[in-house]
Amino acid sequence: MTYVTSPHSGDTPGDFGRDLLSNLYYQRGTTLESASAQDTYHSLALTVRNRLVDRYIRTAAAHYRANPRFIYYLSAEYMLGKQLDQNLLYSGTEDSAHRALEGLGLSSSDLDALDVEPGLGNGGLGRLAACLLDAMASQDIPAVGYGIRYDFGIFKQAFQDGGQVERPDDWTFYGNPWEFHASDDQQTVGFYGHVEPLDGVRKSWVPGEVVLGEPSHMLVPGYGTSTVNIIRLWRARAARESFDLSRFGAGQYGEAVEEIVRSENISKVLYPDDSTELGRELRLKQQHFLVTCALRDIVRRFRLRNSDWDDFAGKVVIQLNDTHPVMAIAELMRMLVDEEGLEWDRAWSITRRVFAYTCHTLLPEALETWPVALVQRLLPRHMEIIFLINHLFLQEVAARYPGDDAKLRELSIIQEGGEQRVRMAHLAVVGSSAVNGVAELHSRLLAATTLRGFAELWPGRFHNVTNGVSPRRFVRLANPRLSGLISERLGGQAWLTDLDRLVELEPAADDSAFRERWREIKRLNREDLARHALAATGVAIDPDALCDVMIKRFHEYKRQLLRVLHVVAQYHRIRRDQVVDVVPRTIVFGGKAAPGYYAAKRIMRLANTVADLVNEDPVVSPYLKMVFLPDYNVSRAQLIIPAADLSEQISLAGKEASGTSNMKLALNGALTIGTLDGANVEIRDRVGADNFFLFGLDTTEVAAVRERGYDPRAYYDRDAELREVLDTVAHYDKDIVDDLLHRDEYLTLADYRAYVDCQDQVARAWRDREGWTRTSILNTARSGFFSSDRTVRDYCRDIWHVTPLRIDG
């Protein structure tokens, strides 16, 4: 194996500029004088990308030589964020690039504005996948991410009359310079058809329809190391002969491309629902498509250096990001038994050892199930295999719990009673060697409630791996000012790959000159946000006001409604001149709702209505402004998070698996107001109870309230201020109030008083600016644990059993 040594080491602005002009000339066929904006952007992207290619080639060569154990991360979603800022930083060419661009009279910010973020995910789960890939590369873990190359990513959000409207995200409209295509590396994926007997348990599946999977990859560079891993994304293509020339000749233009359209629809669009199961056939097709392409690729890569199936589980770990890729368990069994001719038991032993499963929810409506009839029709052989897996599993259960039919019903992969369905989470647990939740509380509740029977059966299989976020993306790239100050104080940038070193900032919390600079940076970041908010919404915000941020998908359980109720309460207080516990605040909202999630969209509309009410009131608006920034995504997060003073993490206890905006905000020095839910618990443990605004029911109290028979109306009757607030809301949306008074599934009214009082505490704390800044610094200093590097180390130690493989140079 030969490879070039870095052609770009010791890059000067001159080298960079020359390469840029050369790319403009040879890749775009133009010159600086006549280049379009896209020409220049693409040439810049290629110039940057080229600086990572030889690291990638060296990584691939080293991996080939060492034949190490690989982590294959399977996820239906990735929210990668912009590639240009990331790759400039990771290739170490930020400086020379900026100077080169300046020299050529080009604006880096104009060019960055043309960089489109691949929005191939919905929310936390997809962004977590990206943070884990980043951390794996940064720690030299041999890894490949597999996903779907959706033509359309998560919709773009706009507001019309306060309501959400969705526009398509044609993210590759002008091409994607970060992507390498490998159209000669296609896989074949079957659907439908029938099963024919071979010998014994071995069968042959004859698909009725076949689609091609065409891979492309993007580079996943490590920070501060030579490793460059890849993410391999699959796009569905029709077979070459699919264009029906005879129909075209007969003037049937639509029919002529029917088969192409049907095939390519599989990777056409990301399903925009989040944490809710939506059992559509096309979605199951997407899942099977991803899983088949990924497994075939994994086996191909295994065979480059290995030949014995007994070595497979030693070389391959497949991490399943929630249940979306869980059909891989059945597909690997099918490949091993039907295609490779392995005995069932041997195949099962290999399969079970290879897979590990991460669960990201406790919500029953998020636990995927598929109708048996649908699976039978779409994937007949897989359904047989699942039945057999279940049969053998239930024998094991019966041996352990003799005569206990309820136990069998509880644990079965097949849900009986009414229409039979496949429970994907059960298949995942049965077919994996490790199962993990994403925060301590979540993992504990999983084992105590949702997956309790399994945790009793196989206690050793259950783990916790608390989520983390990339400090490169969410501190260094998002907040260069704060990063500069931290590096100055800590004497270098080592903290970016060793985030526990942030504790060394603790003494700085007592240094008034340092606090002054910390405050100044927050202010500058709020000014940046104010500029963006004005341009995006027309609302002018005061950069000195407390910046109070709630950024996450719209979901009833996350309780954006509770946030809005407090704003209405403040509105009334200010109008009545009751301003003792009022400090000037900017309420910032960001987040999308699933297009079909009406309840969430109502709340969103209410938020926009209340924003208008507040912003247009001359008495109120000097104290209170509210901006709902449309189209929240990774780039917007990078802008909002550095400006935040207060982080809203107010879900009903027991509903949020982990949350990750809580970590991003704390790392950037925001104080949290939150419930004991998800990773909030661990954030509070680390930053200290005195530096965290805690309110609300905990999970035990929630259970007790429900046990007693929850009566939301009683809170309304008892609390005059709440009455005033709800009467105001009813004026705009009566149904929301009706629901709160009669159902209030997420105990909003039960937590209302505690929340509002806690917000008064926040206001008092904000008045003591030195004290606030001190707490802000301590939040950053004590949040090093929430680096995705630590998360990956936990996975490596407890679940993957892999060690880093350093790449020379």
Ligand code: GPV
């Ligand atoms: I299941 N999550 C998500 O974004 N989409 C999903 O479909 C499912 C879970 C989220 C959880 O809601 C968050 O609590 C968690 O922080 C995140 O996944 C990453 O684990």
